Amino acid sequence: EIVLTQSPDFQSVTPKEKVTITCRASQSIGSSLHWYQQKPDQSPKLLIKYASQSISGVPSRFSGSGSGTDFTLTINSLEAEDAAAYYCHQSSSLPPYTFGQGTKLEIK
């Protein structure tokens, strides 16, 4: 099973700051890495698919990069509405699929 490790687990940031969340895979997964945002009492929402592909309707301040085992989600110019938990997920090869443990983003 491929293990995904996110860092940090928690981050408290101020509006307009740049935020970087990383996701490291226990083995190479190519670009089969996706990022989700989950606000309290809501379903997860896809932000970035296949490491760097943007999703229609997602603000352009969200971007992704990486391949192999190391991936990054970047939020430029953070807004108050970005307070949420963020998860990475891998769909490399066959299941089992796995998720990172999550990163909780708090806005100061």
Added chain:
Amino acid sequence: EVQLVESGGGLVKPGGSLRLSCAASGFTFSSYSMNWVRQAPGKGLEWVSSISSSSSYIYYADSVKGRFTISRDNAKNSLYLQMNSLRAEDTAVYYCARDSAMANWGQGTLVTVSS
């Protein structure tokens, strides 16, 4: 607009059974693989099961293998999860999600396993 609507959750005693449903609309259901993902209270996301578009390939997490059964009815645009021998640790919100990138999610249905 893609819509996924889960139903069938509720309170069940340990050892009991439940059948979850996910009604899909707004896309060609028969062309996409589908997944069940769960989230225990206050915890992260856990992949549960996946089924290919034609039901040819089915996969389960070790934690549910032998107890849960995923299925789909492409004529009814519906996905199902039959859950047997339920345990307290199966308590969670269960989501259905479209394709391997989990591009779309339902609102979830809460399953509570308690005596």
